[in-house]
Amino acid sequence: MLDQLARRTLGAIATLGVVIAAVFFATRLSGNAADYLLPPGIDMQTKQLMISQMGLDQPLLNQFLHYLQGLFTGDMGNGLYERRPVIAIYAERLPNTLTLFAYALTLAVALGLPLGLAAALNRGNAFGAAIMSLAFVGYATPNFVLAIIMILIFSFNLHWLPSSGSMTPIHFLMPAIVLAAPMLAEIIRFSRNALLDVLGQDYLRTARAKGLPEHLVVGKHALRNAAIPVVTILGLQVAGMVGRVVIVESVFATKGIGDLVVYSAIGRDYPVLQFGVILIALIVVTSSLIVDYAYAALDPRVKVAAS
Numbered sequence: 001m002l003d004q005l006a007r008r009t010l011g012a013i014a015t016l017g018v019v020i021a022a023v024f025f026a027t028r029l030s031g032n033a034a035d036y037l038l039p040p041g042i043d044m045q046t047k048q049l050m051i052s053q054m055g056l057d058q059p060l061l062n063q064f065l066h067y068l069q070g071l072f073t074g075d076m077g078n079g080l081y082e083r084r085p086v087i088a089i090y091a092e093r094l095p096n097t098l099t100l101f102a103y104a105l106t107l108a109v110a111l112g113l114p115l116g117l118a119a120a121l122n123r124g125n126a127f128g129a130a131i132m133s134l135a136f137v138g139y140a141t142p143n144f145v146l147a148i149i150m151i152l153i154f155s156f157n158l159h160w161l162p163s164s165g166s167m168t169p170i171h172f173l174m175p176a177i178v179l180a181a182p183m184l185a186e187i188i189r190f191s192r193n194a195l196l197d198v199l200g201q202d203y204l205r206t207a208r209a210k211g212l213p214e215h216l217v218v219g220k221h222a223l224r225n226a227a228i229p230v231v232t233i234l235g236l237q238v239a240g241m242v243g244r245v246v247i248v249e250s251v252f253a254t255k256g257i258g259d260l261v262v263y264s265a266i267g268r269d270y271p272v273l274q275f276g277v278i279l280i281a282l283i284v285v286t287s288s289l290i291v292d293y294a295y296a297a298l299d300p301r302v303k304v305a306a307s
Contacts, residue, residue, distance in 0.1 A: 077271040097256035103176035108183040116191025138185035164253035183237040235291030
């Protein structure tokens with residue numbers, strides 16, 4: 001088990017290495033940053049001077065080696081637009097993204113697991129059907145559509161919630177709901193299906209035959225055995241939230257790293273875009289590793305497959 005987890009860790013490191021190389025060369029192929037940064041009609045001498053100051057006149061291999069050196073030394077360079085260290089730019093934006101992530105994850109887990117359990121225990125009646133209908137709507141509705149609907153209803157019509165910004169916790173309410181909706185739907189569906197598979201097992205019938213109360217049968221025996229597929233979907237949805245946060249932060253202008261990545265991609269701000277993609281990849285890879293280690297903690301019989 002430990003050998004397989006060690007191989008998974010090495011595989012995650014190799015994945016990050018591929019991402020680091022891919023994002024560097026992909027950003028250079030997307031266009032010359034000077035064409036987006038400098039105003040039209042600028043004279044060629046000034047343009048060449050600016051390109052030299054940004055280090056874009058060096059051979060591509062030299063730029064890549066300098067980029068790798070910065071990764072190991074913690075010097076990610078300066079943003080081409082703000083002319084400030086990339087680390088400082090992200091340090092200002094990261095708290096907003098972490099706050100949004102925390103709200104969305106708490107909302108999805110706190111509502112998804114009880115609703116999934118209720119849907120499993122009330123299968124076949126109207127209450128269980130209503131929960132699954134809610135999950136289907138949350139799963140099928142795109143993030144940007146839900147975001148626009150909520151802005152139109154709660155901001156422009158009812159004037160209950162702010163439509164953009166990140167100044168107070170209330171500013172994160174609508175973005176957190178939009179970000180949590182697909183994850184909430186997946187948790188409901190998978191926790192319900194996992195519990196339905198477990199509730200019919202022989203060992204649960206034996207526990208009931210021995211006279212154990214139903215809350216112990218479900219809470220102590222059923223939930224733990226149904227937790228592995230739920231942990232799987234949690235890890236996948238956390239990784240998916242990283243991608244969705246780019247859209248959500250752009251719509252609600254919460255000034256997080258997702259919003260920053262979008263504008264750095266549009267403006268070809270290479271240092272800012274590179275660090276943002278690496279940070280997102282690191283979160284995705286880390287969540288995958290946490291899921292693998294959680295398997296071993298929940299059920300030592302589970303063997304983590306090597307990549």
